Amino acid sequence: MTMIETTMTETGPNASGYKDFSIGGFTFSRDEYFATITWPTGSHQMDIGQWLRCVQRDVAWGFFYGIVNFDAVIGTMNHYGNVDMFAGRFNEAYRRAEVDYNENFDHDELMSCFTAMLSDWTNEGYDPFAAPMETGSAYGPSRGENDMAVTRKRVVAQRMVGVPGDEPIRSDESGFPINRGFADVPQDEPVISAEPGYEDQVCSFNLFAYLSRSDVTWNPSVVSACKESLYCPTTEEFILPVIHGNDRVEWFVQLSDEIQWDVEDRDTGAKRARVVMRAGDVAAMPADIRHQGYAPKRSMLLVWENGSPRIPEMIANGEAPVHPVDF
Numbered sequence: 001m002t003m004i005e006t007t008m009t010e011t012g013p014n015a016s017g018y019k020d021f022s023i024g025g026f027t028f029s030r031d032e033y034f035a036t037i038t039w040p041t042g043s044h045q046m047d048i049g050q051w052l053r054c055v056q057r058d059v060a061w062g063f064f065y066g067i068v069n070f071d072a073v074i075g076t077m078n079h080y081g082n083v084d085m086f087a088g089r090f091n092e093a094y095r096r097a098e099v100d101y102n103e104n105f106d107h108d109e110l111m112s113c114f115t116a117m118l119s120d121w122t123n124e125g126y127d128p129f130a131a132p133m134e135t136g137s138a139y140g141p142s143r144g145e146n147d148m149a150v151t152r153k154r155v156v157a158q159r160m161v162g163v164p165g166d167e168p169i170r171s172d173e174s175g176f177p178i179n180r181g182f183a184d185v186p187q188d189e190p191v192i193s194a195e196p197g198y199e200d201q202v203c204s205f206n207l208f209a210y211l212s213r214s215d216v217t218w219n220p221s222v223v224s225a226c227k228e229s230l231y232c233p234t235t236e237e238f239i240l241p242v243i244h245g246n247d248r249v250e251w252f253v254q255l256s257d258e259i260q261w262d263v264e265d266r267d268t269g270a271k272r273a274r275v276v277m278r279a280g281d282v283a284a285m286p287a288d289i290r291h292q293g294y295a296p297k298r299s300m301l302l303v304w305e306n307g308s309p310r311i312p313e314m315i316a317n318g319e320a321p322v323h324p325v326d327f
């Protein structure tokens, strides 16, 4: 794959007050309802709220693991340092018609384009990370901004949550109130009875109480790391905006309520499974699928991931499995 020299350009504002953006062969424009994307062999439209929710996650996650499909046509594929933006690449019909398109960008360059677009296209009162019931409207002519929300950083614990020096978002004083969907979650902290002499070495915390204060949806945050093993719990409501194409196995532990998952073949989009997960259910999502989740009510999900950058290569070499369990 060759890297094309590109620079992002911005023009406008257009009649709705929004700037147009372009990078490489892609152009992006928004009007009151839609994002319109063009590339040399085609064009595509998406609901602007849906577009902003996808771009927000792609930016916040640094293009994430593997593939982030914004829908069945548009998305990005992370090569960890550089990144592909594509149209129709993982869509059998687009490929057959030979209108699919892929372009490779330097990580920082595509990131700058997305960050500028997110800032310009997000209106005052709309938060792409929030559940639809907890935020304003994405639609209409350009109206102020919400940079506070769109530049929000994922909460990364400085140490394991609960040990001295962690990032304390576990009280009302933290500015993170208990979410309306978790009003029934007990807030008591565990009682520790350490052997004398070990009092400062044993820590614990109430993960449910901690997550009940999360103000974002579909945004896994690292709460503990043991070498490459990352515990990334998250709170979910409505629809995971992106259809994530895995490049490694990931484990899901449904901590509360219910999420339904549509699981498809990563490359063609052919349906593979529908997974209904209720509190206590555990699933291993294979490395060769793409999936999108639906949460009718705010729920808690633990995503358990191996963050090693070697995993895609190990899978390609047959050193690591595509699915972790054989039944």
Ligand code: PHB
Residues within 6 Å of the ligand: 217, 218, 219, 220, 234, 236, 240, 244, 250, 301, 303
């Ligand atoms: C996933 O793609 O595995 C994923 C992404 C975001 C979430 C949950 C799961 O909030």
Ligand code: FE
Residues within 6 Å of the ligand: 244, 245, 246, 250, 285, 291
């Ligand atoms: Fe995933």
